Amino acid sequence: MAVVSKMIPAPDQVKIRTALLSVSDKTGIVELAKALSEHGVRLLSTGGTFKAIRDAGLPVTDVSDVTGFPEIMDGRVKTLHPGVHGGLLAIRDDAEHVKAMEEHKIGAIDLAVINLYPFEEVRAAGGDYPTTVENIDIGGPAMIRAAAKNHAYVTVVVDPQDYPQLIQTLASNDGQTAYAFRQKLAARAYARTAAYDAMISNWFTEALDIEIPRYRTLGGALSQEMRYGENPHQAAGFYLTGEKRPGVATARLLQGKQLSYNNINDTDAAFELVSEFFPENAPACAIIKHANPCGVAIGTSLTDAYKRALACDSVSAFGGIVALNTLLDAETATEIVKIFTEVIIAPDVTDEAQAIIAAKKNLRLLVTGGLPDPRSRGFTAKTVSGGLLVQTRDNAMVEDLDLRVVTKRAPTEQELIDMKFAYKVAKHVKSNAVVYAKDGQTAAIGAGQMSRVDSARIAGLKAEEAAKAMGWAEPMTRGSAVASEAFLPFADGLLSMIAAGAKAVIQPGGSMRDEEVIAAADEHGVAMVFTGMRHFRH
Structure with a gap:
């Protein structure tokens, strides 16, 4: 049964007389405490926060003196008491609430400054199970939620970034806060506890290997408010979930302006793809x-790999994202800066390479400190109207699949290598995907067409254009292996691939017309391998 409001109107201005300060992150807390003391605010505090304020020479009261109960159980129980929650939740203009406060000697708390145990940091640092559980805050979220619910009378602050605004508000408003100000802080407080609980919930699903939990929560902390989203008329922000996975979210930006929405999306795609290829x-x-992808390659050196990737489609590469699977050196940096590039992302960079890139002030350089594990699980999510679509990450690798030769001619050793390379790349291309590869580099890529035949044809045309641009006698697709991320429903797609020069094909298989497709491959002397697993990417 729903609780019915007594419809007591909220006051606009509330004088802060008593403040409760209990923070894990001590950034700026002493400065805030000093400002509050100057306004004559009584300070209540706990544990390490109490010590920091007391050591600064400020008058402060330990919460235990208010509750009449000591902090127990290694600090697990200290603020879960009516003396605290009554002070936060009491409606000051409700006679019954006032009577209860007087009867039980509960003092009003007008300001709650609280931040939480560093669960996110412990998780990201790879803390063991008991340590991670111990860093789940209980009292903090309870106080935040209580204060935020009673924002008609209580100001709640959960982020040190808001301390300066609070100090300025009190200074310009005779130690009072306005209702609109309290409303905004209450909304922020609930978002904070929701994101915190979401991170805890998601950690549990990972730790306990729960693929499809009954309730799925997503949350994060704002890392960057962007100028706009995919298009200038769309607002956007970048939120961090605390997932311990090297990539664009955890990388250090060594130079260049902040990444845009599209930069982040594309850089993530690039780094996830290049991480399929182990640097060893x-x-x-x-x-x-x-x-x-408009080009992917391995090489005898990083410079060689870059040049081979660029050769696939040098036109599309203009203004693109370059992802590397190993230390960026000076020679490779020199090659990359020859054309306009938006972002470079790599596990690390030499000082010499960084100096070369510094000459291009608008070129963003990201260093991640490592590569994401392509076999790790995790999940991906996208919104639909009224819901979330959540799935485990596509962590299948072609090396782990049971490949089955289905044609009369088996692939040669080199064709098999090229097949696997093409299939790795196809996993990261928008469906319908067709990827030609030869000698460790993409020969042509057809992406995102409604018809797989069109993807095959477009890739073939681009290969011819690349050959003309590079001065080659023939396109790289001649004698290549080709990958389709999903089965070939008809033989026409295969025939388009053969027309482009493919001699070996890798695909999942499973079409009703597999026999027809296999027969066409046999007729043209093409080797074909089934993987038994598709890689749709929408």
């Missing part, structure tokens, strides 16, 4: 435009 096997480079 070979240096690798992926060049991305609009979340699709």
